[in-house]
Amino acid sequence: MKQMTNTPRILDGVAIAAEIKAEVAGEVKELAVRGITPGLAVILVGEVPASQIYVRSKVKTCGELGIYSEMLTPPESITTEEMLALVADLNAREDIDGILIQLPLPRHVDTKRLLEAVSPDKDVDGFHPVNVGRLQSGQPGLAPCTPAGIIEILKRSNLPIAGQNAVVVGRSDIVGKPAAMMLLNASATVTVCHSKTKDLARFTREADLLVAAIGRPGFVTADMVKPGATLIDVGINRVTDAAEVEGFFPGDAARAATFAKRSSVVVGDIHPAAFAVSGAYTPVPGGVGALTIAMLMKNTVTAAKLRRGLSTEKD
Known part of the structure; x- marks a missing residue:
């Protein structure tokens, strides 16, 4: 029992992306x-x-x-x-x-x-001010691909959003702000933190759902995470220093082999040690990044339907 309780769930972005692409292919055939x-x-x-x-x-x-x-x-x-x-x-x-x-x-x-x-x-891409306004007001429209992918991961993994304390670390127009708005639209209680936030860990430790999108490798450490929280790691950072790689992945032979071959490894914005504290997390690579192209395809089909006055709702 103890092992089950303490074993975090890996949220497979590659599998979810494949599921979305299959649905998009079906919609394309219908069109x-x-x-x-x-x-x-x-x-x-x-x-x-x-x-x-x-x-x-x-x-x-x-x-x-x-x-x-x-x-x-x-x-x-x-x-x-x-x-x-x-x-x-x-x-x-x-x-x-x-x-x-x-x-x-x-x-x-x-x-x-x-x-x-x-x-x-x-x-x-969902970057136009009109689409930003549509997102803010909950109207049908085209949402930025990466934040939309985050919501898809949570929903398709049957993880709760409504009523959860959600903390977004990062306030970019591309990820942080739209992710916060989508979580708010899904009835989460949302806090947005950034590089100027004082005592950041005080906020992150209260998060049931933590989205890290600040662009710094391993920035969110294990002591900043609430035990059992869902961790969504948006970061894709290439680390090229051998000592840093060992610090992030001590004793990890597979990562060491990757570094030896490519002279770099990919690290998210959440320190790998923090995943052990979580209830569920998106790996890097193989997590959020895998959803971006799938959501672009979905947006293209949505645009085709909206432009022709067709319903975007699933039957």
């Missing part, structure tokens, strides 16, 4: 009967290897699920005005339901202007 093929355009400026890999993965997933996709690759020298013209063209196309601008953009390009130029109805 095909009506003569509708959801379409996604991805804009990748310049040649950033990490971004290229990520974008190719998105395009590949579109193909697997039956979603039409286009990858546009303007040169790094493109101006803000030229980018705005490209977005305007995509906004006007009926065969494109979703527009995604891969970030970061070159420094000379006005990122904020571009994100706001995307039609809110095609904003599959």
Whole structure:
């Protein structure tokens, strides 16, 4: 009995992502009967290897699920005005339901202007102020993919949200703020903490549900966690120092082998030792990160339906 009580549950993001993709593929087939093929355009400026890999993965997933996709690759020298013209063209196309601008953009390009130029109805990243407002007011719309993935993990794992004390560590527009709003919409009692929060551990120790999205490896330590809490680790940090790796994963032969091969390992924002204290947690890798592309696909299909006045509710 004691072992069962103290063994935390691993929340498998890869399995949940596969489940969502299968559902999306089913929705795409239903739309095909009506003569509708959801379409996604991805804009990748310049040649950033990490971004290229990520974008190719998105395009590949579109193909697997039956979603039409286009990858546009303007040169790094493109101006803000030229980018705005490209977005305007995509906004006007009926065969494109979703527009995604891969970030970061070159420094000379006005990122904020571009994100706001995307039609809110095609904003599959959920970054447009109109979609932020829809999220805040609980209206149907397109929500940021990573926070939406967090909610899917919790719901599909049958973990309670309503009435829980939820603490979000991080206040970015991409993850922290929308995650807090979604948890609030799901009737959690939400506290948002950040780099200026005094005595952060006082808040995190009260969390039934703790979301770490601050971008610092192992920032949330075991003594900051309430025993039995659900830990959602959004962080993806590459650690390249051997001593740090040993500090995070003492005696872990598999991690040591990974470090020896790649000269780095991935660590989340929650210290691995904290997972042993939890009731359930998302691993890194294989947790929240696995949901992002799945939720992008889901948003693309949702956009296709909303643009045509079709219901987005499951039968």
